[in-house]
Amino acid sequence: MVNVAVRKGLLGTEKKFQLSYRERAKPSYQISELDSPLTQNLAGMLNFVGDLQSTNEEVKGLLMAKIKTLNFECAVLCSPLVRTMLTGFIEQVIQQLDAIVFAQAKVIIGKSKVQQFLDKNLDLILDLNGKCGIDDLSVHINSQYFDAPPENANEAQLARKVGSEKILKAHEVKVNVQLPVIVAEDEVKLRAPHEVAERVTVLAITTSVAFGGLSGEGALNYLAQYKLQEALTPRERAFLQNPTEELKSQETWKCEGIWTLMWALGVVDELSFPDTLANLNDIPVEQYPIGENKNPRDFIESMTTLRDKSEVLNTNDLYYRMHWACVDARIARQAMKAVHPGVVYERHYALNWLINYRNQPWDEVTCDT
Structure with missing residues (x-):
């Protein structure tokens, strides 16, 4: 975990940034055992998504399949000013990693007023109300695992x-x-x-x-x-x-x-x-x-x-x-x-x-x- 806090001048507004990272104990395309904090979190997320009603059940199924293939997780917390400065960089990273985003309600990159999952293009996969904004979601698995x-x-x-x-x-x-x-x-x-x-x-x-x-x-x-x-x-x-x-x-x-x-x-x-x-x-x-x-x-x-x-x-x-x-x-x-x-x-x-x-x-x- 990395924590950074910067303040310009004695009375200036403090800019905060926190980045945390964790990965699986063993890379995989499925959740066969809860061998790390990340796999435990992914298993919980899988159940969470499974309980959601969706306007597109096929995309929901693809989201669940993609969750199983995730091998690491990054969490970013920052003050509003820093968030604005980093948005472009974060978007590039998400695109290059073919990542999915679990975003809170009303964030800058969000597409919903409630918690939501976004794809690498920051399009809405699924939100807590079951709304789906895409017709397909790519799920890639390295052949050495599958x-x-x-x-x-x-x-x-x-x-x-x-x-x-x-x-x-x-x-x-x-x-x-x-x-x-x-x-x-x-x-x-x-x-x-x-x-x-x-x-x-x-x-x-x-x-x-x-x-x-x-x-x-x-x-x-x-x-x-x-x-x-x-x-x-x-x-x-x-x-x-x-x-x-x-x-x-x-x-x-x-x-x-x-x-x-x-x-x-x-x-x-x-x-x-x-x-x-x-x-x-x-x-x-x-x-x-x-x-x-x-x-x-x-x-x-x-x-x-x-x-x-x-x-x-x-x-x-x-x-x-x-x-x-x-x-x-x-x-x-x-x-x-x-x-x-x-x-x-x-x-x-x-x-x-x-x-x-x-x-x-x-x-x-x-x-x-």
């Missing part, structure tokens, strides 16, 4: 990559041959069938509220009746307690998660190419987890198997590469005509949860590209 060297990839991983690229080319979706292989099959443990069925059931209930079939209070009572309250995530519980129109609109997208997980359970025969929205009406009423005079526990207990792990990973690999193409098109401000980006994102999200990607719970799933 990508398995190609020479260590097995034949199945390489074949999966090639197979996905072939499908994308056939549908005229841009291919990035530099993207690495995904995790090997022997390193993956899929979620248990009953856990997947329970997740589908909760999603069916929250989307029913989103579409007006149930009230938030009615959904909470329904969950309590069948002892499913513990299956709710914190964000889902907050939604049911206050289902605003904006949140309802966001929750309707979870139909794609239902469709994807029902495919994993074998209820849906084909996931289908993501160029159109899934139609849950195509799922037979008798095979849907909720409905009139139905006990959702019957559905959960009846789901005892999942699709083969290799098939799930093939699909996850495809959506990983497809999602990259969607992000690339958005950054380039190009229309994505071959697939529906929203459908791709939601299915990739569900698939990452299904394969236990980074052991992330449902609310914290990231879709890295």
